Amino acid sequence: MKQASPALVAFLAEARGTRDCAIAFAECFTFTQATGAVFSYTNADVPVIYRGKVFLANGPLVSGLKYRASTGLNVDRQEIVIAARPEDLAGWTPLLAALREGFFDGCVIQRDRVFFSDFVGGTLVDGVTLFHGRLSTVDEVGRTRARITVANELVLLDVNMPRNIFAPTCIHTLYDQGCKIPSGAFSTNDVVGSGSTRALINFAGAQAAHAQGTLLFSSGANSGRRCAVKSVVPGVSVSLIYPLPTAPAAGDALVAFWGCDHTMATCQARFSNLPNFRGFPFVPPPQMAM
Incomplete structure (x- = not known):
């Protein structure tokens, strides 16, 4: 079950009671690299400001990421396509080249659907997260687009790793809470x-x-x-x-x-x-x- 704010629930409930009601919404995609760098894009025709981030409308186009809900521990793997131009950069590197060179390895990918009460880019109601996962594999990178596979967070359960490892070397990450070194x-x-x-x-x-x-x-x-x-x-x-x-x-x-x-x-x-x-x-x- 996806969590939605009371304002969004009330807005959608009111829309359901109105015949032939048109709802303005935009799909927003956030890519967070392992380094902490964040890139946010939208499929709308205008930039969208949501939760402190500006989702660019003139950047890469993301398609194929669907909403899926199920019970159990099956990993949701999906294939998405990212279409980008040479001037679409990830930092100082063209986005497609960055994908090819591994700059997005371990990247966290999130899809939000953002709703507006009047028109896209107008008065924001709220949004709901439809997908949150990670980059799994980069399957193909061409001149104008890349095809990648993403998986939800359950993919971490596939890691063949016990909770505790008894090994000669320390299992803490340097400077983490267990290491305690400032x-x-x-x-x-x-x-x-x-x-x-x-x-x-x-x-x-x-x-x-x-x-x-x-x-x-x-x-x-x-x-x-x-x-x-x-x-x-x-x-x-x-x-x-x-x-x-x-x-x-x-x-x-x-x-x-x-x-x-x-x-x-x-x-x-x-x-x-x-x-x-x-x-x-x-x-x-x-x-x-x-």
Whole structure:
């Protein structure tokens, strides 16, 4: 059952009692990347403002995402088509190229139907969420459109992962509630040096501890984007696991966070956080016999 506000319920009930009543509504689609970047589009002819977001009417066209309601734990998988032009960007990268290069991996996709009391883009009544799920696979990317498969949140139940894992390395995510390390205490503010590329960032503050950490850009073309560090040349540069959409310019501000290999030795030597270490390095391997 979909939840709707009392105002929307009353509006639809009144419309049902009126013969040949035309209801103005717009389909709104929100794409939230794993980095936190949000892109919102509508199939209406005018932009729609809903819940603090502006859904663009001159952006990509999304079709094929249907409303489905059922009981049980079956995963709702649907195929949708996104038609886009070269000037339709996801950040600084054309949308179709971003899909192809994996920038939308793990993306959360939501479809809302927004109702208006007079005309589309006029007086907003409210909306209702018809689909909330994740990008499953990118099936095809062409010159003008992409075909992708999305699945609702039940797809997470397909992950073959127990609640607790007894392994030598810590199962906490660095800086999360279980780890309890304040990220601000292990971060470095710096600026991008000259000669940086999409995959190699030069800055004098690079430290060995930044390996397996992250960079967060706070200015420039990549502002707000967080990326993972693969390796470090101390005092010179860091290499990224995945390249940025566009190369940063010299002087762009960034914050570099220390990384962790989740071993007991690193937890103690680098962070002095052994009381919160949740690894089990002394559990005998499966092949040992007593």
